[in-house]
Amino acid sequence: MQAPAPLFLHSGFQASVQRVPEKPALSLRGQSWTYRELDGIARLWASALTGLEKRPRRVGILGHRSIVTYAGFLAVLYAGATVVPLNKKYPAARNQDILERAEVDVVLADPGSLAQLGPLLDGLADAPLLVLPESDEPPANLPPGVRVLTRRDVENRVPLAEPAAGDPKDTAYLLFTSGSTGRPKGVPISHANLAAFLSANVERYDFTEDDRFTNTFDQTFDPSVFDLFMAWGSGGCLFPMDTFDLMTPLDFVRGNDITVWFAVPSVAVLQHSRGKLEPGSLPSLRWSLFCGEALPATTAQAWLEAAPGSLLENLYGPTEATITCLVHRWDPRTSPAALVNGIVSIGSPYPGMAAAVLAEDGRPVPDGEPGELCLCGPQVFEGYLNAPELTENAFHTTVSEDGRTHRWYRTGDLVRRTAGGEHGYMGRLDTQVKVLGHRIETGEVEAHLLRQKGVDQAIVVAVPGEEEGVTVLAGILTGDDLDVYDVDDELRRTLPPHMIPMTYHLLDTVPLNPNGKVDRTALRRQVVSGELAALIP
Structure with missing residues (x-):
């Protein structure tokens, strides 16, 4: 209890x-x-x-x-x-x-x-x-x-x-x-943000002192807070997984009789692509939870076949809205109809939270039409640390018909809302991407690349990795006197591993779109097709 x-x-x-x-x-x-x-x-x-x-x-x-x-x-x-x-x-x-x-x-x-x-x-x-x-x-x-x-x-x-x-x-x-x-x-x-989050999850899940929870996330990634404090709030036991455990996660689940699994979808995608998700192979699981990046429906279905005694949920939430605040419970009868491009729905808001799909000017868009997912409620933070301009740009303020003011956090995620009140994830509105669940502004990686000797231009795009459903970064560079290996070495001194491009591609000039901006779509297509030769440090 x-x-x-x-x-x-x-x-x-x-x-x-x-x-x-x-x-x-x-x-x-x-x-x-x-x-x-x-x-x-x-x-x-x-x-x-x-x-x-x-x-x-x-x-x-x-x-x-x-x-x-x-x-x-x-x-x-x-x-x-x-x-x-x-x-x-x-x-x-x-x-x-x-x-x-x-x-x-x-x-x-x-x-x-x-x-x-x-x-x-x-x-x-x-x-x-x-x-x-x-x-x-x-x-x-x-x-x-x-x-x-x-x-x-x-x-x-x-x-x-x-x-x-x-x-x-x-x-x-x-x-x-x-x-x-x-x-x-x-x-x-704040503690108040977290109290709202924990209250919603205490109500939702039937965790008990007999549950055994994974901890797959680093503490710099906020879903780890769910691992720790949902486990400890229930009287259950936390089983942290180290890097080598994540290479063979199914063995860890079986060896420790894990009942509550929580991870980024990439971990499951990798196991599925390697044929490891054998039907009935994860009998101890009661709950299978995923968040941090898009969850392919094929992976969700294969995971449930491996853990038929569990309920599977896809959770969604930016750090600014306290870990997770939308959720979809997979139902084989109804969930397939709610897929967007083969991706499981991110669901509907927690009690006390509100979600709106808004246009750039803050006006609501009709159900079924794409728009930016915006969030309001007690889990939403007050603003960025010592950054009032960033904070101001991160919110829409609206006034309802009854005169109440609502402050909507702009997630930057493109979604469409169904008539049933759920939300289908369609991608990003900006250059932010998800790699292994981590939010990465490609502009931040580009800024660090431009500081490196010999780099004149730097464009970073997200591309599919070797494993299906896994995203990696590719760096496209121009410069007459640059050494990719030196650039990569210097980058690793300033950025964490998940922000380092997997491949680099050298160009004399970058393509521009009709508006005179860098044609990121064309560059991504050229990387994926192999048209741009890859250098792998």
Whole structure:
């Protein structure tokens, strides 16, 4: 049974600590922690944070699939601070940019990230304090003057008696998404946004303390919050999947008797294309959930044949509207009729949320006609971090017949609404694409490419990968004196792996459309057809 609707992101976890203290909450590489144990670790680490001379406002978490990344998330919330997830797969320059823009006061890091701390903090005018709760010594490569708390410092603290008091309007976490200006955008999500999200999902799903949840997403990708806090709100157990587990995910599901699966469709697409989705091969699953990118109907059908005891849902939501806010439950009798270009519907809004299909000027378009999906409701964020102009451009404001003002977040997604109130996904209105569920502004990749030696023009397009249903990036470059291999090496120093083009293509000049703009459609067609020779670093 789920806990009552929470006021804070961590409220459901706290309720489970009281209700099922000895049940396993986290199973990680053969080791498990009960709710009581995980709560105790979080309280101890939260005490270290609140006991600092200056209580931290924002805390970065650097690590991967470790007790620090999970108990640390809770500890930061217990301390009344905002979680700022960092990704050890990202280049130091990108994580450093996030630290500076978020004005992070403290970085909580796991032992596997120690080598990255020196480059991360090097050159910062006001380096954050480091908390290393699982490390006995600080790394040797730290810049002079960086303050560090190690395991001994943390373990000498008295655990926090109760989580710090807060306001539901406080920011629970701050994520950075790809931005067309060449810099990621900060998206603050409040406890109130999350309370609305969690309440809708508590009502929707029958998760219990016997459920076993996957965690396929990195913490810099907001569906991971569903994994953690829907699992912990139900009293269930979280089973994080590492990179090697995602290569053979069906074995992981079977080996751990997983009951709740949640991932980007690409994982299932790959298994389907390799013939791994054998009928009845995933008997433990009760729920099969997908989000982050388009879900092909052929993959959905094959997955359900493999997991016939599960209900399959396609979820949709931008980071700005708190994880997911539309959902479609697959029904073999009715869902095929709602397909758009072979893609499963993204469904209808959660209770309390509203969706509108609007034209560029903010006026509604008729059902069945394409338009931009816009969202309104308690899950929608207030605005981007320190970016009022970006925020203003991200919303339509309308006034209803009864005089009420509605603020609609513009998703940039092109959809059409059916008479039944569901929405079919048709693509993007801009140059944003999805790669492995990550939102990428191709303009951001282009901006970084243009900074590289010898590059005069850079166009990035999304193209099909070798596996059916998987999208990758291709970079088209012009320049008389450029070395693709040097360009790729430099790009990897500033951008995360999912933003690196899979192939590069060199041109003397790029084609233009009748309006004098770069003809991206023609370039994409030439890449896909093989007309443009590919260089693969």
